[in-house]
Structure formats: structure tokens, C-alpha cells
Amino acid sequence: MRKTNENMSEQEILLEQYKLYVEMADRVSSRRVQTHKFYTTLLTALLAILSLATDKSIFTTNQVPVCFIVSVLGIVLNVIWLMNIRSYKHLNTGKFMVIHEMEQDLPFQCYDKEWKHIGEGHEIKKYIPLTIIEQIIPLLLAIPYLILFVYSIFNFFKN
Numbered sequence: 001m002r003k004t005n006e007n008m009s010e011q012e013i014l015l016e017q018y019k020l021y022v023e024m025a026d027r028v029s030s031r032r033v034q035t036h037k038f039y040t041t042l043l044t045a046l047l048a049i050l051s052l053a054t055d056k057s058i059f060t061t062n063q064v065p066v067c068f069i070v071s072v073l074g075i076v077l078n079v080i081w082l083m084n085i086r087s088y089k090h091l092n093t094g095k096f097m098v099i100h101e102m103e104q105d106l107p108f109q110c111y112d113k114e115w116k117h118i119g120e121g122h123e124i125k126k127y128i129p130l131t132i133i134e135q136i137i138p139l140l141l142a143i144p145y146l147i148l149f150v151y152s153i154f155n156f157f158k159n
Helices: 010-055 064-103 110-117 130-158
Strands: none
Touching (some): 010 064
């Protein structure tokens, strides 16, 4: 084996790069989870605050503009969240493509084999891609904001 520096062979360097890259991919996944927590907390808190404000009659005059603003904000946040999910999907896809490439020069290709065992994301009985599951949550959380939007538009034109 050719030595690339005084202490490590090319294979050892590749293995170290591989370990570092896998760790970086794991960190992206952790950030992805934190992003979901952030949006879930923000969107549910926004609904809770609106509910409390309405219940306590904080907006004693016309509540329609407040409902409209909150609904638009909630819808926009859900759209941004969906865009984040898509961005993380592309980032993870790219990282795992590189990991698969690196594995070609390693004795055992664990991620490649795992991907093949779960049908490479094409066999729903074996594996449902997480991105599909992740997108359900913002879509569900968008429902109250859409209802609020319709309510505020209806009441705006009613008055």
C-alpha cells in the first residue's frame, strides 16, 4: 500500500474521512429533527396564544384582522417548513451518494447493503421514505391555519 504521508496509508485516510463524513451526515439528521421541533413548537404556540387571546377577549374590537394575520403567518411558516424538509432531503441524498461512493473503496459497504435491503426507497412494504412521513406533520398543522384563513376571509366580507 502506498503511503501518502509518514504515518497513514491511503486506505487509513479514506477510513478516517469516511468516519468523519458519516458523522457529518448524522449531524444533518440531528439538525433536521431540531428543525421539526422548532416549527412544531412555534406553530402550536401561535395557535395557543391566539386561542388564549380570543378566550380572554384581549382583542375586544374586531378580531378578524388578527385571525387573518395569524392564519397567513401560520400558512407561511408551514410552507417554509416544507421547503426546509425538501432541502434536508436533498442534502441527505447528496451526503449518502458520497458515502456510497466512498464505500466502494472500503472492504464492506454497509450503507449500500442496507439501502438495497430496504428496496432503495421504492418498496413501501420495506421502507417508507422519512421525507414522506415528515411532510405529513406540517400539512396537518396547516389545517387549523387554513380554517382560520377561510373564517377570517368569510367574516371580513360578511361585515
